[in-house]
Amino acid sequence: MNEKRKNARRLIFPLFILLMMFSPALMPALRAQQDLLTVTGKILSDEGSPLGGATVSVKNARISTATAGNGQFTLRRVPPNATLVVSFTGYTTQEIALNGEASPTITLLKDATQLSDVVVVGYGTQRKASVTGSIASVKAADLVQTPVANVAQGLQARVSGVQISQNSGAPGGNISVRIRGTNSINGASEPLYVIDGIQISNGGGITSVSPLSTINPNDIESVEVLKDASASAIYGARAANGVVLITTKRGKSGATRVMLDSYYGTQSVTKTLDVLNAAEFAQLENEVFKNNYYADPASLGEGVNWQKLIFRKAPVQNHQLSINGGNEKTQLAMSLNYFDQDGIIINSDFKRYSYRLNLDHKISDWLKVGTSVLGSYSINDGITTGSATIGDASVVTASILGAAIGAPPLLKPYRDDGTIFPFGEQEDGRYREVTNPLGLASVFNQLAIKRNLINIYGSATIARGLTYRASFNADIQSSLQNTYSPRSIISTRDLNDNSGSASKVNSNYTALLHESMLTYSTQFGDDHSFKATAVYATQVEMSNANTINASGFPNDVTKNEALQLALTHTISSSRSKEQLESYMVRINYGFKDKYFLDATARIDGSSKFGANNKYGVFPAVAAAWRISEEEFVKDISWISDLKLRASYGITGNAGGISPYQSLPLVAATGSNYNINHAYQTGINPTGIANPDLRWEKSAQTNIGIDISLLNNRISATAEYYFKKTDDLLYVLTLPLSSGYTSITGNFASLQNKGFEFSANARILDKALKWNISGNITFNRNKVLDLDGGVTDERFITAYTILKVGEPLALFKTYVFDGINQTGDVIVPGYDGRTGGYKVKDINKDNVINSDDQVITGNPNPDFIYGFSTSLSYKHFDFSAFFSGTQGNDIYNAARLSFEMPLGQRNMFKGLADRWSPTNPSNEYVSGFQGGRLPITNNPIEDGSYLRCKNITIGYTLPKMKGIYNLRIYISGNNLFTVTKYSGFDPEVNTYAGSNTVIGVDNLVYPQARTFLGGVQLTF
């Protein structure tokens, strides 16, 4: 008989609980009446200033309030023997027994040790004192000190062990983040980002907009970087590149605060590159073509400064309205944001509209629910600045910077009617192989992304110390890429049936993630603390994309908004799905708050792994010893805290694997042919199946020491790590006789080891406050094996190699030996000539061949560093922030293109001093037609730099009625860079996102210098 009822209950309970989770249940507790007080008090900081927004509650009762701006609070119906609990972020929480006192003044002490702070860790939080792994935290204020579109930009140089490179200064442009070195060759090297528990991946690539740019940095409360295996192993197969945990601002109970935060600034290019003027160019043309194109070159003067035409002063602005407040039961934080950055190159900009709602609600003593919803709509107008080739036409047709450098200064930018004047219509069409840079700028290339990140959680305390938390997450994105290349920029002669080309790419991405987590934490006796966490998670990611390309428009009127008008269309579509299933468990044990031991294990199963390796296991262990708690140290008064940490673990990286990669697919891969005058599509196998395909496996050892001295005025952390990654995804070159060029499999291995150090000092903390902090990272990276010893060395580009036993991405070239002078004997083999490059015959065998190419540069820095200082006195504050790299080489590939006078395009200024029989230059080659320069080390330059990233001066206005806080500031970003590098910017990589080609400058969107002013207003 009970069966039925039981069944009914089985159905009802889950429904009930789900209902509870999503509906606010308000059931005020009833308490027996006593003789109750109304307590009116004041909360002051240790400096004596009132603290607004502090939480004051009665212990073991549900009476709570927040202080007003003047620090005052009122609590009603308080038992006279109650104990008040006063807390405020950044201060030590205090408990005060009232003992009948009805108007207490309570002074909170700054939480100097900060050791009672909690840090966010994977699937939970941890007391800072008990952390065993390597975790670096960055607070909101530091993240947004510079005007950043992207949280990763804000992290740059703030955290040791993390190398962040702005690959391009384009608005919304991509950024590469490497935690403890590059740990992959052909896989992904970007860390896993977890935003409020939602795990998102971040792609690379210079033309793509960073996925992180869809997240508003102003909504972020803190960022935790999990660097070692013990901290990150909880993310298993996605953790080997480190994990970045992003926590958005959540509501706090207390007075409702409305904050308005706005800035406005202007940006400009930091430098332009010197090129030949019209007179010099005409002279060179005459020389190259052995012709008299220009009878009187000198009469042409300076000509057009094309760089001036493409660069501009561009505004950047950001406006954020946030509301934060709540009571004991319900807290909310919401924001609206508008960010708008015009690029310093014409026709490039980035706009983002975003909103956030974080809500937490206590249904009852044991049940809590909440949500966080982040939404954004971002629009990026992009412009192509990079180029992968050297010297080829695309350098001056695809890249606007290349076009602006290569554009003949004697041509006209505009026709008389103000329209863009194609070069093909000027000077007999001699310069038609260069595209008018203004024409390139009028190519429309817009990416609009809508993104919603949604988290809903319910958390239930099942028993004392035992909590169950379920969370449901979604990352929903849709994007539309629009392009249109107009007919108007094509010269009349080159106009054809295909002129005017457009595309539309619709992409959708949905990731759904469910996680169920059980946490049990307890204390055995006084000495043993124990916490266990178990998680089960499933994730599914679904993508699809539809692409339409159309070309041959009758005119430019409809741009790409009426593709039906085009003569030819090609369409394609794709859909994919991948699934992840995970189990994990973590145990934290502490003894006497002195010894800590953590153990973690995660099992990840992914649909995209090969059939023979569907599940991977990722364990880690870590221990910490707080030496400062030992009797023999406790007495040393100048040591406030001293902790030794060690960890070892295995993490995985599956970021480089795409769905279906292990399968023997057949597809249409462009193997097509014209039969009977019609184009036919072929279908064929796309590769060799690899049922062994699996994650990359990193084993990392970490040893760290944390020390705080002189009552925590100085604190420092030093860490050493050794990370060896095996089963690296490597695109193994297959013999072409197999029918395929390559197979991707787990063939290679490499290591990274390094030392990182960060320190913080409060030098003065009276009325004048002075803080300095800095960090430095030394990373050494070495390829251990590529394909089981078959390949020792492999060219990735014409000047970049992968070599076993050496760091990634070394430069290997001929050695430049000046210019072949009249009468020199030219060693054969490389197309040398008098007035051309001379190349060193390294092995002295009287022929130049690949044996004479040697390693000539290393783009990996010896060390990277960042430091900042802040000063404040009364109402004024000042801060400065610097970053730099040391010892890295840059291959300035643009010089290969623009110091090679092929004719028909302009060259760098140096060419004015080119070799001629009467001017025996030993640096710049003579004008010539045809031929190429051999690839030598000549363009390799020292890429070390020290950059002033930010200087800010602020003034907080004296208290005013109705205003809680008002600060105004001015700020300068990228103010100066100390470097010997000759290109636009030493922080450069044309091959953004690549692990194997780094430090190459083939023209990249330069970073701007920005001056801005802002206001922060809180009511």
Place this chain on the structure above:
Amino acid sequence: MKIKIKNIAWLLLAVSGFYSCVKKETVYSSAFTETFYKTASDAEKAIIAVYGPLADMYSGPAATMASDFSNDQTYPRAVVGRNTLTLFSYDPFYTAFRSNGRINESPWQIWTSAYSGIEKANWIISKLPDAVMDETRKKQIIGEAYFLRAFFYWMLAKNFGDVPVKTTPSSSLNDAYTAKSTKAEVYHQIYSDLDIAAAAGLPSYPAVDKGRPSKEVVDALYAKAALYNEDWPTALQKAQSVIGSGKYALMTDVMDVYRYDKEDAARIENMWAYEVDPISPGRSHQLVGLCGPPGSAGKEYALTSYGSMFAYQSFFDSFDPADKRRQLLDTTYINRSGNIVHQANITPISTQGVLIKKYQDPVSSIGAICNIPIFRLPDMYLIAAEAEAHLNGATTTAYNYINAIRSRAGLPDLESGLGQDAFIDAVLQERSREFFAEGDRWYDLTRTGKFLTVIPAAVNDVYPERTVQAKNKYFPIPQEEVDANPKLEQNPDWK
């Protein structure tokens, strides 16, 4: 407490609706090798994919440049690594091609495309017999796959000598590594593939689709492969079989063979070609743009041309002025203003620029019309003449074959009474004038060993010195290929 745990257990169950199996992937946008090659339309798509690599080989077109930038007829403007073929300064890494992004113009591309095509053909040959479709069409498609595989092996053998022979598809990593076969074994495979293709019931011209091989084209390849294999009886027999089939004929005016507006009419002679069309998307090649004068200046050449490929003055001079085929070269051109541009001003690189007129397409703004001939009927006549002479001396039969080609070119009959060697030399001369800029000459020079003497004399002001060595008989196997395949050895001369 108990109840709560129970609730949680149920909640867990409720959420496990999310549970998903990671063991099997759901594929949406592709098929597998196991699920393909099943139907008639699969078969048609699969065979088109074998032609793709043919097109890749002819887009550069590496298939003609390997010969025509190395030989004594034509040369490139010395840019983007193109001069390394002419100067024989290439290395097994093909460094100059790679660093200039011009692998598509190098012998490396021939290697890549040939094996890519062979793999695609191997899949058809291994899988298609089980497809459910019309048996006649199935046999033809498999026959085409055999033909194309033979063609690719012939391309490999003539450029690289001994090469790996692989006749089964790569299903696992272990299948990817194949050792070299001798030249004799390669030709044995070519013969055996062509025997099957010949019996596959392929249609003859004009029933055959434009772009596909006819039954006679199978024999044409057979004849030419046998010629390169110095198997004179087979070469003679197969060439005679093509000529005797009566399916093809020489066009009256040799100029018409190359006219963009007579492309389809010329199929009576142009038996099999690399097919391009002025369509987008579609396949194309660079020869129109390379052969036209620089700066797109020549009205009758192309809408866009670069002046990147010319003929040697000495080659131009080698023609009898009566030879109509000399009109396919020119020492002046008419520019867009209607003025004559004289030889000294054709190109800044030389005062002796000679323009090539076999690939003129003045009308197409997209793609090109001009196909690149692979087998033309005159080839069969000249193969027959050469093979007959090798077998029986300079017989009347042999004379008849060569004179048919000479008379079409407006030339008198070849001087009679030549000895065997002199006659064969005359055939090679005839081949040179007939097939220039069609990717043929270099292999005549290498198979006869004449390249060592002919090349050093073929110089001009752009290339005043050309040092050719015995090792240049074959191109080096791309070093990356040797490095990637432990079973493969570099050609001995290139080690």
